[in-house]
Amino acid sequence: MGEFWPVPDVLAYLAGSWRVERSVRDLTSGDEGHFGGTTTFGPSDEGGLLHHETGTFTWRGVPRPAERTLLFLPGSPPGTVDVRFADGRPFHDLDLASGRHVTDHPCSADLYRGEFTVRDGDHWRSVWRVGGPAKDLVLTTDYAREV
Structure with missing residues (x-):
């Protein structure tokens, strides 16, 4: 087995609940934050998975409740995903499929480059x-399946 674990069907792999630990580093100011919580991937009306993340985000020593929702839809080719807000x-x-994926998301004048590894x-x-x-x-998020 190599460094990465291949996933032939992303939706099947992600389904269920995951513990989430995220570090956030601002490279300009040096500030660091942390998010801890849970992400649940459950069925969506659109035929994919609804990603719902809840937890606590601490920034500059101040903890706040945080959540976000994304939609993971079946992609093309089969086994891939089209992630939507x-x-x-x-x-x-x-x-x-290779256990690793790199993708970009332009947001106004900023560019988000994501690397996913299994x-x-x-x-x-x-x-x-x-x-x-x-x-x-830099936002680094580790996911561990809840059993």
Whole structure:
């Protein structure tokens, strides 16, 4: 087995609940934050999975409740995913057939570059590098399947 764990069907792999730990580093200011919580991938009306994340985000020592919702729709080719924001706007593609995927999402003048890696059947990671005139961030998220 190599460094990455191949996932032939992203939706089947993600279904269920995951513990989430995220670090956020602002490379300009040096500030660091942390999110801890749960992400649940459950059935959506559109035929994919509804991603709902809830937890606590601590920034500059101040903890706040945080949540977000995304939609993971079947992609083309089969086994891949088309990730959308809750309002249906496109976010990024996701193909984990090799166990690793790199994708981009332009947001105004900033660019989000995401790298997704799968370690095994119960652990995966995303690292988003956000660069541009408004942001200079690294967001690293580790997911562990809840049993």
